[in-house]
Amino acid sequence: MTLAISVRRDLGMHHLEVDLEVADGERLVVIGPNGAGKTSLLRGVAGLDPIGSGRVAFGDEVWDDTTTGAHRPVEARRLGIVPQRDALLAHLTVLDNVAYGPRSRGLSRHAARRLAHDELERFGIAHLAAARPRSLSGGEAQRVAIARALIGEPSVLLLDEPTSALDLSAKAGVRALLATATTALARPALIVTHDAVDALTLGDRIAVLEEGRITQIGSGRELAAAPRTAYVAELLGINLIRGSLRGSVLTSGIFELTVGAHEVPSGEAIATVRPRSISLHRSRPEGSPRNVWRSRINSIDRTADRVRVRLVDPVEIVVELTSAGLDAIGVGEGDEVWASVKASEVVVTGG
């Protein structure tokens, strides 16, 4: 069932004006700078904050409708929510935290705890059952919070900055967990973040919220290829390549990238490269860049000040250069071209 959101609310600094739909099983990421209204939007969908004027509905269930005055209180919405900070109830153990939802919905303490224990096992954190939130690491706490949100089969999953409080290695783990868990849930998931990697790895669709309005919405690729605002270009217009890392080489299919200095352990990893860091050449270049490969221009997106060139083989890469720069090389769509990037410009994080 679809989560239909329509919100019009005055946030002081600007107006929040959002119309969104999230389908079953879809992960919609709302990304934007701080103060754009992301958290207000999420809280409005949850029912914790007013939506001003508008409507929020899940399938046939009307959660909020300011024209009819209908309002379903938060506790009746069957939400799975992971708040931004201090998600866990500090005075309860991990087990009781996870059992809190089922218990609130009528299960006996015993049954709720059993259910919670099973859930913790599914997530591989059953050993934390008796711990108190205070003693958990950031990553562990977030796993518990996610387990708690998913138990009891919520209608909708709402996540507020799921990885922002975590260190790099923990981020990777939680992202992976979220990906599998939300896919298994097959319900709408609304994720709010300001982290580009979160957006690109988790979002089936990404909605960019700037000053209360959605400036662009689409898949990560679409946004990277044709960003409509400077913010999108700056934030999302990065290349993301998944592969397996060994030492300082990331391998993705037949493509190999030598990466810059890092502390990521060997294994699944993500490499990010800024489009502007990549150079294009007509023929194979000499010189220092360690990464050189041959590719073909798939599309060219020209705007007044910059050009974004999309290469597809052997991996999908977007290159940004000036109009003049592209003209100087003298290539067009469909032409073969050489690309190069310094190893130091390739940033790798855990996958």
Place this chain on the structure above:
Amino acid sequence: MSRRRNVLPRVLLVPAGIAVALFSLPIVALIARAPWAELGSILTTGDTRRAVGLSLITSLVTTGIALVLGVPLALMLARTRLPGRRVILAVCTLSMVLPPVVAGVALLSVLGRRAPIGRLLDDWFGVSIPFTGAAVVIAQLFVAMPFLVITLESALGAADRGPEETARALGARPWRVLATVTLPSVRSALVAGTVLTWARAIGEFGATITFAGNLPGVTRTLPTETYLTLQNDPDRALMLAVIQVAVCLGVLVALRRRWTPAITGGRP
């Protein structure tokens, strides 16, 4: 642990020392001069037992009622935008700092037999509140309940709402949120406020004697008993005073480090 340099001027020890002496010497003198040899006989006197029993029962009833009435009030003040919120808080504070006899007079002027509400009670139900145990409880409530309300309201106002919202989002209905998240989050203020309320109630004298009067077994609480005994049998009065000191001390010691910071508002 590193030794911190004493940054305060030494001479402050003098007034501080005088303050300590002011607090402690009377108690020490009391304990020293009390007729310990007669402790047994004094404790078992009918009058003593009646007064102690009455004080304990009324103060506990008062504390119970204060919880039933005061917690909801604190919640309403801290969590809703009640109109006149500031006025209510001011009135609470007022009854807390009012001279007790004045409080007693105020109670008489509304619940006395010829007073507006007292008259109704007398006419319709033949019930008159002054001179009854209920009057003792009401007098104690008037002066003591504000301690609970104000302590709790302050803690509730300062508490983080995040956990409550999380609880609601997990499906907890208002009563469950209250019982499992809100009140536990202000547990120490709740305990501290309750203890302060009880201590104030059991020590209440001026409002009690003015509103409830004095009758052994009915309204003659331990403070009243002590005051009257002082006139004829000072030694016995000393002992009764020591008993009250012991009770208060016992409660403070039992609560110790966990809760007294909430009362004293500072570090343990």
Place this chain on the structure above:
Amino acid sequence: MRWIRQPVVGSIVITMLAFVTPGCGSDTQRLNVFAAASLGPVMADVEQEFEAANPEVDVVVNLAGSSTLAAQIVAGADAAVFASANVAQMDVVRDGLGLGAATVFATNALVIVVAPGNPLGIAGADDLARPDVVVALAAPEVPAGDYALQMLGRAGVEVAPSTLELDVRAVVTRVALGDADAGIAYLTDVVGRADVAAVPVPDDQQVLVEYPVLAIDPSTGGPFVEMLTSEIGRAILRGAGFGTP
């Protein structure tokens, strides 16, 4: 001392000094008179007369229950004169300080205090035992309460009071406010009051209330006691409803 020149600070300091050092530099002597509460109005009038006759003396009257005053005097309170509501408390002081005999300077009588117009028709001590009558008495620890019990004993009546007040005037207040229907207090406590009425007590039940007075410090207190027992004092006493021996 520059800060004294500041007008506000200066005037506060000077005012405080005035309170703290009375008579410093001038010649007013302070005379502390400890008197039973029921002697209140009388003492105020005698104080006026005495100060008029002896302008260099500042009389300060301390009113309280006789037993409270006695305890304070024995503990060392600075009292020049003690006027008690009963002989027992005077003896406490005399024994405690090793003093000579006291003089009885006034007498009082007990009355039954009722609401104006006597709505419940209380005629005597017997009516105090009625279940529909709410009775206030003074606590037996204070003289008035003790006298009341004596009176009730002579009348052969058992009364269940609703309250035992800490001083006798509170008994009158209870009846005046309407919380009690009747009480036993001194005649002098109801004289001149419009908010209560008095039912006299027959002679065979009446208790003789004697007020002894003693100059604890004969040099300063002696003259005061003399005025109290003089015709001036006796006139004031009679005006307030006291008897004079």
